[in-house]
Amino acid sequence: MALVTGANKGIGREIARQLGGLGMTVLVGARDWGRGEDAARELRDEGTDARFVRLDVTDHGSMAAAARSIDEEFGRLDVLVNNAGIPAGGGWATAPLRATEYTADLVRAVYEVNVLGAVAVTHAMLPLLRRSPSARIVNMSSELGSLAALSDPGAVEELDPSLHIAGSRGLLAYNSSKAALNAIPLMYAGELGDEGILVNAVGPGFTVTDLNDHRGELTAEQAATVQVKAATLADDGPTGRFLSRYGEAPW
Numbered sequence: 001m002a003l004v005t006g007a008n009k010g011i012g013r014e015i016a017r018q019l020g021g022l023g024m025t026v027l028v029g030a031r032d033w034g035r036g037e038d039a040a041r042e043l044r045d046e047g048t049d050a051r052f053v054r055l056d057v058t059d060h061g062s063m064a065a066a067a068r069s070i071d072e073e074f075g076r077l078d079v080l081v082n083n084a085g086i087p088a089g090g091g092w093a094t095a096p097l098r099a100t101e102y103t104a105d106l107v108r109a110v111y112e113v114n115v116l117g118a119v120a121v122t123h124a125m126l127p128l129l130r131r132s133p134s135a136r137i138v139n140m141s142s143e144l145g146s147l148a149a150l151s152d153p154g155a156v157e158e159l160d161p162s163l164h165i166a167g168s169r170g171l172l173a174y175n176s177s178k179a180a181l182n183a184i185p186l187m188y189a190g191e192l193g194d195e196g197i198l199v200n201a202v203g204p205g206f207t208v209t210d211l212n213d214h215r216g217e218l219t220a221e222q223a224a225t226v227q228v229k230a231a232t233l234a235d236d237g238p239t240g241r242f243l244s245r246y247g248e249a250p251w
């Protein structure tokens with residue numbers, strides 16, 4: 001079974017839907033009871049074995065409770081998608097577009113979810129992932145976290161014209177949080193490879209969701225396909241890579 005954090009809407013919900021379509025039991029992680037239950041019910045109505053798991057990636061108690069309930073019901077976890085993420089401040093529309101306008105507090109709030117949330121959930125779920133014969137961990141990254149893209153936007157925009165890196169370079173909190181998130185699979189992959197656990201960062205492309213006030217270009221359905229591929233890699237698949245719709249993204 002697969003756990004997707006922030007799966008009540010956007011790309012996360014679509015990842016859950018597509019994993020469910022492959023026959024997996026899907027645990028719909030969401031911080032809000034109502035939104036989580038609604039999303040899980042919607043997926044069940046479509047025929048997926050979906051269960052809501054309350055999970056706020058900034059709340060250690062909720063992670064411990066989620067790990068306990070998954071342990072009791074399933075005894076293991078096959079896939080973890082660290083999808084939950086926030087742009088900055090109150091959202092994309094209010095996020096400062098100039099790096100120099102960011103305060104440390106604004107950056108910290110984004111790191112709590114995008115970076116520390118992924119580390120905390122992975123740490124809490126690792127004992128369960130270790131009991132799977134072929135566990136996969138997917139960190140939902142962004143090309144905006146690519147140092148290569150931030151230093152040479154044109155080169156990466158050529159690879160995927162849906163990306164608009166040049167205009168988003170000032171998003172200090174979001175971009176640097178995704179750069180940090182990118183580094184993490186490299187460390188995990190090195191340690192977990194011998195146990196058959198594959199860990200990758202995956203960029204979905206610029207997608208129409210609430211996160212960017214629906215300014216993206218891809219549908220959530222299109223964006224989720226690359227995450228789902230990374231979540232269902234064969235045993236000899238890549239690990240410690242930065243994957244994207246167009247293959248490997250530059251770090």
Ligand SMILES: NC(=O)c1ccc[n+]([C@@H]2O[C@H](COP(=O)([O-])OP(=O)(O)OC[C@H]3O[C@@H](n4cnc5c(N)ncnc54)[C@H](OP(=O)(O)O)[C@@H]3O)[C@@H](O)[C@H]2O)c1
Pocket residue numbers: 005006007008009010011012030031032035055056057058082083084085086113140141142143203204205206207208209210211212216
């Ligand atoms: N859209 C894009 O173009 C794009 C591009 C690259 C990467 N991404 C990444 O894709 C991921 C999903 O984003 P999206 O575009 O689908 O945005 P979205 O529709 O806004 O979804 C974000 C999800 O994260 C959840 N979340 C936020 N804070 C949380 C917390 N503390 N604990 C648990 N869940 C939390 C939200 O829950 P609530 O509903 O409760 O707020 C929501 O379910 C993010 O990591 C984002 O950075 C998106």
